[in-house]
Amino acid sequence: MATVKDHYDVVLSDVYSWMFGGFASGVERNIDFFDARGIRPLGSGAALDLGAGCGFQSIPLARLGFKVTAIDLSGPLLRELADHAGSLPIETVEGDLMHFDEYLTEKVELVVCMTDTLLHLPSKEAVSALFGKVAGTLEDGGTLILTFRDLSGEVTGLDRFIPVKSDEGTILTCFLEYGPETVTVHDLVHTKGQDGWTLKASWYEKCRLSKAWVEAQLKGAGFGRVDAAEDGGVVTVIAIK
Template identity: 60%
Template sequence: MATQQEHYEQLLADIYCWMMGGFASGLAKNVHFFEQHAITPGGSGLAINLGAGCGFQSIPLARLGFCVTAIDTSEDLLRELQNNAAGLDIQTVRDDLINFDHYTTGRVELITCMTDTLLHLESKDKVRRLFEKVATSLETAGKCILTFRDLSAEVFGTDRFIPVQSDDSRIFTCFLEFEPETVKINDIVYRKEEGKWLLSKSDYRKLRLSREWVEHQLVEAGLSNVETKVDGGLVTIIATK
């Protein structure tokens, strides 16, 4: 069983933009998201992007005027972010996202942890510690934005097979195995090279976190104003200090 970091290094990092529909598409979705929720600098202007990947959130935030610290464990994805962020106020850091407070010198206005990054933490205790650090690090009226899949409800049979992305030369399918506190994610990628289909595969675990549990932990950590939206199993939470 691979760790989250190993899984990305071995399989996902080099296809991440592709599996998200392409760089331009991923960027446009987040530009729309931040516009829709009126996310603009109004305080310190400091933002932290946890699980920054190739820059789908960091780049739009920097273009809005935030000074962004982008944290991820993948060297390849951070390099891709840097290549696409020329001239923008973005500092990249390769580290575990729980250590984000090591790279701040004062209170921050915004902390984002999106696209299932929260589920990559190893335990619920670590999620609680993260939320405590988030609450401590945010300035008054600062916001924390989370998006993640609610995997608390188990699915069965063939519903556990998820088509992720495909084109003429690549096919990406995911198979889910539900465990009491986690879901084992089995990622299967076929690549067509010189007329032959080659298989790559890896597995890792994601946490099963319900919307209600996350909301409660945010309030317990000190983020009293919590707004939640659920759309097709995707949970979006904006919590304000």
């Protein structure tokens, strides 16, 4: 089994923007996401992007006026973020999001942890610990935004094979194996070159989290208001301290 960092560095970082429809598309999607929810800096303007990747969240937030600390394990994805950030107020940190507090000098107004980043943590206990640390880092009235796929249900048979995305030069396929607490995710990327097709493949584990479990953990961590909704298997949570 690969670590999350190794899995992204070896298999996914080169195709990450592509599998979301391209960098511009990913940024525009989150501009719309934040606009629809009225996300604007109202306090210090300090924001923390946990699992920032190539900047799909950080760049829209910086454009809205936030000063963003963007943390991710993947150096290649953070370099892609930096290439697109220009003069926007974004500081990138290559590191473990569980230790985000080591990179901050003040409390923050907003924390986002989106696009399945939460599922990359090693256990439910780690997820609960992260919620407690985030609650302690947010200003009074601060906001935590989560998005993740609800993997508490199980697909079987051929439904475990997912044709994620393909074009004339790249094919990304995913295969899932379900355990009691985790899903083993196998990613296979075929790319076409001058000498034919080549394959990169790796597998890692994601936590199986449900909307109800996450809501309960956030309330236990001290969030006074937790709004959660599910659409097409993707859970969106807005939690207010």
